[in-house]
Amino acid sequence: MGTLTTAPKTHHEPANSAEWHIAQEVCASVLASLRRRDQRHKGRLYVHGLLTAQGRKTMRNLATSTQEPAAAQSLHHFISVSTWDWSQVRTSLARQMERVMTPHAWVVQPMVTPKTGVHSVGVQRRFIRHLGQAVTSQHSHGLWLAGQNSAAPVNWQLSVDEDRPSGMARGAVPEVSSGSRTYDDTAISVVLQAASWGLAPRPVVIDARDLPSAPLIEAFTAADLPFLLRVGSHTPLLAPELSGGQRRVLSASAEHLTMLARSQQRPVEWVDPAVPRVLRTGMVALLPVLWPGISVPRRPRPDRVSPVESMRSGGADLLLMGEWQPNRRRVAELWVTNMTRASRGTLLRLSKLTRRADTDFTRICLDVGAQDFEGRSYEGWQRHMTMVSLAHAVRVLRRESQDRGEAEQSG
Structure with a gap:
């Protein structure tokens, strides 16, 4: 990617x-x-x-x-x-x-x-x-x-x-x-x-490591679009659930926060879009986070919601997804999303669609x-x-x- x-x-x-x-x-x-x-x-x-x-x-x-x-x-x-x-x-x-x-x-x-x-x-x-x-x-x-x-x-x-x-x-x-x-x-x-x-x-899927993520989050939120953004390891985030009861919300880099949440890792299988019929496994952890300086509004949960809206709504403002390769200690990829109801499998497979676009760009475009x-x-x-x-x-x-x-x- x-x-x-x-x-x-x-x-x-x-x-x-x-x-x-x-x-x-x-x-x-x-x-x-x-x-x-x-x-x-x-x-x-x-x-x-x-x-x-x-x-x-x-x-x-x-x-x-x-x-x-x-x-x-x-x-x-x-x-x-x-x-x-x-x-x-x-x-x-x-x-x-x-x-x-x-x-x-x-x-x-x-x-x-x-x-x-x-x-x-x-x-x-x-x-x-x-x-x-x-x-x-x-x-x-x-x-x-x-x-x-x-x-x-x-x-x-x-x-x-x-x-x-x-x-x-x-x-x-x-x-x-x-x-x-x-x-x-x-x-x-x-x-x-x-x-x-x-x-x-x-869902809008972007490798945003070379872009300022805050304008993307603000623009897509205002447009009511679900998003999944790949961020860099040093991206600063806030983690309310890791504050340990303290008044101040824990502020740390995305990579550090995922290391603190490693106990939540679960294996997820995905088919590699770049190599047909090849099944791979990633270890995935999800953590509720806030983006400093941005207030992402919560919406009331209606009784009936569309599939896209069901992924967007939730109790947390954003989710941080960390993916590890099996038997590797350091996190391989970090993604931030507003699809707070989506499962690990859904989010991981969406993130891999950048590989699909990369592949068809090289082979066709x-x-x-x-x-x-x-x-x-x-x-x-x-x-x-x-x-x-x-x-x-x-x-x-x-x-x-x-x-x-x-x-x-x-x-």
């Missing part, structure tokens, strides 16, 4: 008839929100190119795969100059994928795209924790619908800080707050945008051009990533169709 960066691309043969049939269906349904016929046609060409072009998905490579004269110019115009609304296309895609995938969570994943120059939109030099060095790169977040078997991105937001590229209109970048859109803002906005699309609320956009406009990046999401959805649906066919044959 962790920040998504460049990885070796897997090789795919040109789309077979089954994949092309699925692509036609997905494009016909999702691109119906585009009012102009020529835009719908270019959208299908672009997705076809992402699925079939070999190597980097440059305009020239995409155009070559279409076998249409002047395709490079028309596709460039479709992505970088046209005025179609990517949010409508993403809304349609998200609703369709929600129906066919029945996701368990909204996983928010960072994407770091290394760049050799500084002229592309959103390029900055940032320190990347897991690489241990500063990298000149674009920084963005994607929202993925994630289940046990598949994950698909349906929304993207690019970090564009105060050093806005020349020629980019201020109105071109939707604002989250009074300031410019920063890397911290993108993780919040990518969720709140999707929440406005009429999707069924799902990179191959259909997630890090190949070379333009300089914010709008162009957003439209390219929208088409990448469509191509990724086609690959996911093809894989699920193939898995169903194999299951029927073996049955």
Whole structure:
């Protein structure tokens, strides 16, 4: 898990008839929100190119795969100059994928795209924790619908800080707050945008070790969304139940609190999303905690509540989940959640969906051009990533169709 960066691309043969049939269906349904016929046609060409072009998905490579004269110019115009609304296309895609995938969570994943120059939109030099060095790169977040078997991105937001590229209109970048859109803002906005699309609320799962967690907690609480945030070992928390009757609530790091609660460890089995059919075991402990400086409101417990609300409500403001690997003393992962009624198994399995998104990013999303956009406009990046999401959805649906066919044959 962790920040998504460049990885070796897997090789795919040109789309077979089954994949092309699925692509036609997905494009016909999702691109119906585009009012102009020529835009719908270019959208299908672009997705076809992402699925079939070999190597980097440059305009020239995409155009070559279409076998249409002047395709490079028309596709460039479709992505970088046209005025179609990517949010409508993403809304349609998200609703369709929600129906066919029945996701368990909204996983928010960072994407770091290394760049050799500084002229592309959103390029900055940032320190990347897991690489241990500063990298000149674009920084963005994607929202993925994630289940046990598949994950698909349906929304993207690019970090564009105060050093806005020349020629980019201020109105071109939707604002989250009074300031410019920063890397911290993108993780919040990518969720709140999707929440406005009429999707069924799902737990928001984020590895937040590189983000300030307090704004995430406040934003998702205000939006009435369940969340599960991975935090760092030194994250300060308050533990009322470990105060030993003292007036002052115990304040300590997340790692220290889980060590005090090790007696509550219980084994939980989970199927690794990254390695199909591999069953693993984690030792899990849960501890009620408070986040310093944030008051997370309690809600009355109605007699009848939805499955999501039943996970959110409870007597404690938040829960701290610690996971240990068997026979290891130091805690491996630390998560904070407002789903205070959820079981150890539910929370642990939700946390593992970041591995599902990581896996499908590497195996599918990179191959259909997630890090190949070379333009300089914010709008162009957003439209390219929208088409990448469509191509990724086609690959996911093809894989699920193939898995169903194999299951029927073996049955």
